[in-house]
Amino acid sequence: MATLTSCIFKKKVFSEEKISIIDPFALEDFLMEGKSDYQNLKCKATAKILINQNKENSVKINFRITKDSLIWTNFSKSGLQLLTTMLSKDSIKILKKINKKEYFFGTYKQLEKIAGTPISFHMIQDLIAGDPIMFNSEIKYYSSVNLNKHLLSSVKPKKISKLLKENEDMILYRYWIDPINFKCSKIEINDLQNKRTLVARFDDWKSFNSNLFPLKSELSFVNKEDTISISLDFNPNFKFNSNFSFPFNYSSNYTPIKLPGNE
Numbered sequence: 001m002a003t004l005t006s007c008i009f010k011k012k013v014f015s016e017e018k019i020s021i022i023d024p025f026a027l028e029d030f031l032m033e034g035k036s037d038y039q040n041l042k043c044k045a046t047a048k049i050l051i052n053q054n055k056e057n058s059v060k061i062n063f064r065i066t067k068d069s070l071i072w073t074n075f076s077k078s079g080l081q082l083l084t085t086m087l088s089k090d091s092i093k094i095l096k097k098i099n100k101k102e103y104f105f106g107t108y109k110q111l112e113k114i115a116g117t118p119i120s121f122h123m124i125q126d127l128i129a130g131d132p133i134m135f136n137s138e139i140k141y142y143s144s145v146n147l148n149k150h151l152l153s154s155v156k157p158k159k160i161s162k163l164l165k166e167n168e169d170m171i172l173y174r175y176w177i178d179p180i181n182f183k184c185s186k187i188e189i190n191d192l193q194n195k196r197t198l199v200a201r202f203d204d205w206k207s208f209n210s211n212l213f214p215l216k217s218e219l220s221f222v223n224k225e226d227t228i229s230i231s232l233d234f235n236p237n238f239k240f241n242s243n244f245s246f247p248f249n250y251s252s253n254y255t256p257i258k259l260p261g262n263e
Helices: 002-017 024-033 108-115 121-129 157-164
Strands: 040-051 057-066 070-077 080-087 092-096 102-106 142-146 149-153 171-177 184-191 196-208 211-222 227-234
Touching: 024 142, 024 149, 024 171, 040 121, 057 121, 070 121, 092 108, 121 211, 142 157, 149 157, 157 171
Parallel strands: none
Antiparallel strands: 040 057, 040 227, 057 070, 070 080, 080 092, 092 102, 142 149, 149 171, 171 184, 184 196, 196 211, 211 227
């Protein structure tokens, strides 16, 4: 048993050591070069939404995307239409179609106040495509190897553990990058002063249209009061660069959604 344990340990150590640390600028270049490249995308996913460990809700989502311009989504459950949304870079439109018909036309800032976490067009687009969420190329990054992945962090690796226990007025960015495909397997962004954390995970990468896309994505928001987790399990039937519509029709029967603090 001791010999077996020793072999396993040596294998793990070797596996960690054979991944050489890459210069952070080169690693950033690999990450940017691997970003998804498409004009239009159409795909479907099963989404599971969990809030504060309560009952998990599962819905079907249809996505239609014009990159860097528009994201259209349609939510349904058991064939019943729930929501249709239209997202642009600076505005959000939502049609609630179940029970009382309502609409919301507003901004990301309005939803951020309710969710208690940053929300943006590019965050949602990057989650779908598996691109590095909230990556800021103006930040100085440090490179290391962690958990058999390349790690880009906005703080020197030796300082991270101590920093997470403190109440600094700063945001810590970390990107775990697969050494084979150079796509992010995990992203963690910590707002240390406000005790808010965003965690994204990507898995089961497949090649479509000369791009790698994750068939499994997960995004979690954690703050002092709440934990919200959204996982996406994509149907592998991705369609690219074809013409499709973005239906968003509503009538006078719809009434405004009153958000807390926005009445």
